[in-house]
Amino acid sequence: MRRIAATPRPDWQRKVEEAGLTWHTGEQPYWNEAAFYEFTAKEVDVLEAATNELEKMTLQAAQHVIDNKLYARLAIPESAVPLIESSWEAEPPSLYGRFDLAFDGVNPPKLLEYNADTPTSLLEAAVVQWYWLQDCFPKRDQFNSLHERLVALWKELAKYLPGRRIDFCSMDDAEDGMTVTYLQDTAHQAGLEASIFPIDEIGWDGSTFLGPDDQPLGAVFKLYPWEWMMREEFGKHIGAAETMWLEPPWKMLLSNKGILPILWQLFPRHPYLLEASFDGPGLMMAWVKKPILGREGANILLHQPGQDVETGGDYGEEGFIFQQMATLKSFDGMHPVIGSWLIGHEEGNAAGGIGLRESDSPIVTNTSVFVPHLFD
Amino acid sequence: MKKSTKVTLTVVAAVGLASCGRSRRDPCDRESFNEMACQDAVHSGGYYYGGSWYPMMYRYPYPYYYDSYRTHVSSGGRVVAVPAGTYARPSGAAGVEHGGFGSTGAGHSSGAGE
Numbered sequence: 001m002r003r004i005a006a007t008p009r010p011d012w013q014r015k016v017e018e019a020g021l022t023w024h025t026g027e028q029p030y031w032n033e034a035a036f037y038e039f040t041a042k043e044v045d046v047l048e049a050a051t052n053e054l055e056k057m058t059l060q061a062a063q064h065v066i067d068n069k070l071y072a073r074l075a076i077p078e079s080a081v082p083l084i085e086s087s088w089e090a091e092p093p094s095l096y097g098r099f100d101l102a103f104d105g106v107n108p109p110k111l112l113e114y115n116a117d118t119p120t121s122l123l124e125a126a127v128v129q130w131y132w133l134q135d136c137f138p139k140r141d142q143f144n145s146l147h148e149r150l151v152a153l154w155k156e157l158a159k160y161l162p163g164r165r166i167d168f169c170s171m172d173d174a175e176d177g178m179t180v181t182y183l184q185d186t187a188h189q190a191g192l193e194a195s196i197f198p199i200d201e202i203g204w205d206g207s208t209f210l211g212p213d214d215q216p217l218g219a220v221f222k223l224y225p226w227e228w229m230m231r232e233e234f235g236k237h238i239g240a241a242e243t244m245w246l247e248p249p250w251k252m253l254l255s256n257k258g259i260l261p262i263l264w265q266l267f268p269r270h271p272y273l274l275e276a277s278f279d280g281p282g283l284m285m286a287w288v289k290k291p292i293l294g295r296e297g298a299n300i301l302l303h304q305p306g307q308d309v310e311t312g313g314d315y316g317e318e319g320f321i322f323q324q325m326a327t328l329k330s331f332d333g334m335h336p337v338i339g340s341w342l343i344g345h346e347e348g349n350a351a352g353g354i355g356l357r358e359s360d361s362p363i364v365t366n367t368s369v370f371v372p373h374l375f376d
Numbered sequence: 377m378k379k380s381t382k383v384t385l386t387v388v389a390a391v392g393l394a395s396c397g398r399s400r401r402d403p404c405d406r407e408s409f410n411e412m413a414c415q416d417a418v419h420s421g422g423y424y425y426g427g428s429w430y431p432m433m434y435r436y437p438y439p440y441y442y443d444s445y446r447t448h449v450s451s452g453g454r455v456v457a458v459p460a461g462t463y464a465r466p467s468g469a470a471g472v473e474h475g476g477f478g479s480t481g482a483g484h485s486s487g488a489g490e
Contacts, residue, residue, distance in 0.1 A: 120489030173487030177431025234476030
C-alpha cells in the first residue's frame with residue numbers, strides 16, 4: 001500500500017462534477033487527485049476477506065443484542081425494541097453499509113466503526129473514482145464493483161417493494177441529496193419506479209405515511225438515522241404503518257458505537273477488532289472516547305499519554321464507549337481510513353469495494369479528503 | 377465471488393443524468409429564472425419541478441443568481457417561460473400532517489449521512 005503523488009487532470013473539477021460530485025471544493029478541497037493510493041492484489045484480498053468476516057461478526061453481534069436484550073446498553077429507547085425485533089425476524093431488504101477500517105498494508109485491518117444506517121461518500125467510491133481510473137490509468141484495476149452490485153441488488157429486492165417502487169428521502173443537504181440521487185439512479189437502472197423528496201415532506205394521515213403528493217408510501221429509503229426518526233413526532237407511528245423502510249430498523253443496532261464493545265466481548269482479541277469497552281479505558285494506554293450515537297467524528301476524545309485531542313459537537317448525551325486507539329500509519333503525513341462497502345448481506349460475498357478518506361489528523365471528519373485508489 | 381471488477385456504468389450518475397436525461401429547468405438558471413422559486417431553492421438545497429423534488433447544491437447566495445439573470449436579460453439573452461405552478465410544492469390533502477420527521481437533522485449543521 002503506497003500513496004503516490006500525481007498530476008490532477010487539467011479539468012478535473014468539470015469531470016468530477018459531470019460524475020455527480022458537485023461539492024468537490026468547499027472551504028477546502030474534498031476530492032483530491034493530486035495523490036492516489038496503490039494496493040497490491042493481495043492487499044485487496046485482505047480487505048475483502050476482512051469485510052466479509054466483519055459482516056458475519058456484526059450480524060452475530062446483532063443477534064446477541066437481541067437475545068440478551070442489551071438495548072439499554074446501546075441507549076435504544078424501549079419504543080424501538082418491537083420494531084428492531086420484528087424487522088430482524090422478518091429480514092426485510094437491506095441495501096448497504098460501510099466499515100471504516102484502519103489499514104497499513106502490513107497488519108490486519110482494524111474496525112474503527114460501522115456506518116450501517118446512513119453511510120455517504122458512496123458516489124465518490126462507486127462512480128467518481130472509477131472515472132478517474134478510466135481517465136488516468138485505464139489498464140489498471142480498482143476494488144470497486146459498487147455500481148453493478150447496487151443495480152443487481154435492486155433487481156433482487158424488487159419483489160419485496162410494493163409496486164416495484166422505492167421512494168428516497170433525505171435532509172436538505174448537498175451530500176445527502178446527491179447520495180440519494182445516485183441511489184435513485186441505480187434503482188432506475190434496475191427498472192424500479194423511484195422519486196426523491198425531503199424527509200420533512202413525509203405526511204401522516206392517521207394510518208399511513210404519505211409522500212408529498214399524498215400517495216401512500218410503500219417502501220422508503222431514508223438517509224436519516226433511525227435514532228433521530230424514533231425520537232421525532234412521527235416516530236410513534238412507524239410501528240403501526242405498513243411502510244417498509246430501508247435501511248431496516250434492526251440496523252440501528254449496528255450503527256450504534258456500542259456494537260464495538262459488544263463485538264470485543266464476543267470476539268476478544270480478534271485480529272480485525274480493537275479493544276473496546278463501555279466502562280472506561282481500563283488498561284488501554286492510548287484510547288478514543290466516542291459518543292454511542294456520535295456522527296462525523298464529532299465529540300471524539302483521543303487520549304495518548306501526555307496528549308489529549310478533542311473534537312467539538314453536540315453528541316454524547318446517551319453516553320460513550322472507549323476504544324483502543326488504532327495506529328493510523330502516516331503516508332506522506334496523511335492518515336487514510338478505508339471505507340469498505342457492503343452491498344446486501346450475502347454471506348461471504350458482501351464486500352463491494354473501497355473508498356479512502358485521508359486527513360492530516362488521525363480523526364476522520366466530514367472534512368476529510370477523498371482520494372482515489374487502484375491496484376494491480 | 378467477485379473480489380474486484382471493472383464498473384460498467386450505463387449512464388452517468390446523479391447530476392450528469394439529471395441534467396441530461398430530463399427536461400426540467402433549474403429556477404436559478406438564468407434562462408428559466410424564477411425569483412421566488414430560486415430563493416426557495418437556494419434556501420432549501422433543491423426545488424420541486426412538476427411535483428418532484430430535485431436536490432441541488434448552490435454554491436452562491438441568491439443575489440448571485442439574480443444578478444446573473446439580470447445580466448443575461450439586459451444583454452438580450454433568451455428566457456424560457458416555465459408554466460405557472462411548475463415549481464410549486466405539492467399541495468397536501470386535508471387531514472394530512474407533514475413535518476413529523478426531520479426536526480433533529482435540522483438542528484445539526486451538516487447532513488444526516490456519515
